[in-house]
Amino acid sequence: MLGFVDMLLLIGSLAVSLAIFVPLTGALVRFRAHYNPKGLQLDTEGDVQPHTGPVVTSFFAMLKRVYRIEVWPGLYKGLMPSLVSTTIVTLFLIIFLSESNLRHGRYSTPSTGVLGMLSYSIFAMLISLPQTIITDRAITTPHKLPYFDPIYSLRILLTPTERGRPWILYLTPGLLAAQVSHIAYVVLGLRTVRQFLLPELANPGLPDRSDISMVKLAIFFVLALGSTVVLAPLEVIAIRLAIQRNHAAPEFNSISQEEEGDAEEATEYAGVDEDVIGLRTEREPYIGLVDCAKRIIDEEGWSALYRAWWLTMLGCLSGAFS
Template identity: 75%
Template sequence: MLGIIESLSLLAYVGFSLAILVPLSGALVRFRAHYNPKGLQLDSEGGVQPHTGPVISSFFGMLKRVYRIEGWSGLYKGLMPTLLSTLFIMVFLLVFLSDSNLRHGAYNVPSVGVLGTLSYSLFSMLISLPQVIVTDRAITTPHKLPFLQPIYSLRLLLTPTERRRPWLLYLTPGLLAAQVCHIAYVVLGLRSVRKLLLPQLSESGFPTANDISYVKLGIFSAIALLSTFVLTPLEVITTRLAIQRNHAAPEFNSVAQEEEGDAEEGAEYAGVEEDVIGLRNERDPYIGLLDCAKRIIDEEGWAALYRAWWLTMLGSLSGAFA
C-alpha cells in the first residue's frame, strides 16, 4: 500500500485537478447541450414566433455565462459524481497496485492487441455510462443540487421510470450506439493506423528520434487532426442523448413529467430570472443516433455539431500518442 505522504500527495493532485477540470468540463457539456434553433417556431395556437432563448456562440462565452448567472456553485455542478467516480478509481489502484510498482513506474497495462483494447474500452464504457448520464444531467439542470444529498438530487435528475428501472439508462435511444461508434473509431481506426505507421509508439519505453520516420509521423498527425470531423459530432450527440430522460409515456414534458411521483420541485438560484442554457422539449425526443444528428442539422445547423471542436482536436491529438 502507498505510504501516508504518497497518499496525501495523490489526494492533493486529484483535488487540484478537479478544481480546474470540473468547471471546464461543465462549460463544455452545457455548450454542447444548449438548444439554439435557427429558424422560426410555432406557438400553441399555430402562430409563427422567433426563438427567444439565450444565444451562446463560444465555449468561453458559456463559461462566463455560467459564472454570471449561477456563480461558483454553478461552475462546480457535477462535482460530486465526478469526485465519487475518481475516488472509486483511486481506491482500486491503491488496493490492486503495489507500492513499489507505483513508485518506480514498473506497472504497465498488458498488451492485448486491438480487439482486446476494444473489448476493455467497451466494458469500461458500460460500467461508467450511468455516471456519465447523471453527471451530464447534474451539469445541465436549472436546479440547484445540494452536494451532500444524493437521494434528493437523483429524484430531480431521474424520472420515476428510471428510478424504478435503472437499466433503462442503457436503453436511452442512440446513446450506446454513439459511444460504441466513438470507441470503435478511436481503437480500430486511430490505434490501428498508429500501429501500422508508428509501431515504435506502441512499444514500452520512449523511442528515440532515429526510431521514428518524420514523414509517417506527419501523416499520422494529419489523420489524428482530421479525426476531429468525425469525433466532435459523436461527442455532441452523446451529450444531447445523455441528458434526454426516459419516460414511461412520451406525452409528458419535463415539467409535468410522469403521472406518478415526479412532482418534486428543486431549489433554484436566488435572484436568477433566466436559465443558463436552453433545453429541447422532452415531448419531442430524439429517437436515435441518426435522428439526433439529422434534427440538430435541420433545427440548429451544421455548426451545432462542431461546438468546441478545437477541444476534441487537442484531445484526439494527445490521445493518439498516449
C-alpha cells in the same frame, strides 16, 4: 501500500485536478447541450416564431455565463458524481496496482491487441455509463443540487421510471450507439493506423528520432487532426442523448420527460431570473443517434455538431500519441 506522505500527495493532486477540470467540463457539457435553434421557426400552427432563448456561441462565453448567473456553485455542478467516480477508480488502482506504478503514473489499458483493447474499453464504458448520465444531467439541470443529499438529487435527475428500473438508462435511445461508435473509431481506427504507421510508439519509453519516419509521422498527425470531423459530432450527440430522460407514462413518448410530480420541490438559484442554457422540448425527443444528428442539423445547423471542436482535436492528438 502507499505511505502517509504519498497518500497526502495523491489526495492533493486529485483535489487540484477536480478543482480545475470540473468547471471546464461543466462549461463544455452545457455548451454542447445548449439548444440554440435557428433564428426563425414554425410553431404548431405553421406561423413563424423568432427564437427568444439565450444565444451562446463559444466555450468561454458559456464559462462566463455560468459564473455570471450561478456563480461558483454553478461552476461546480457535477462535482459530487465526479468525486465519487474518481475516488472509486483511485481506490481500485491503490488496491490492484503496485506502489511504483502509481508513483510514476504508468497505468494504461491492458496490452491485449486491438480487439482486446476494444472489448476492455467498451466494458469500462458500460460500467461508467450511469455515472456519465447522472453527471451530465447534474451539470445541465437548472435546479440547485445539495452536495450531501444523493437521494434528493437522484429524485431531481432521474424519472420514477429510471429510479424503479435503473437498467433502462442503458436503453436511452442512441446513447450506447454513440459511445460504442466513438470507442470503435479511436481503437479500430486511430490505434490500428498508428500501429501500422508508427509501431515504435507502442514500445515503452521515448523512441529514438532516427527510428521514426517523419513522413509517416506527418501522415498520422494529419489523420489524428482529421478525426475531429468524426469524433466531435459523436461527443455532442452523446451529451444530447444522455440528458434526455426516459419516461414510460402512457400519455408521453417512452423517452419523454414527465411534466408533473417530478422536481416540483426543487430549489432554484437565489436571484436567478434566466436559465444558463436552453434545453430542447421534451415533446419531440430524439429517437436515436442518426435522428439526433439530423435534427441538430435541421434545427440548429451544422456548427452545433462541432461545438468546442478544438477540445476534441486536442484530445485526439494527446490520445493518438499516448
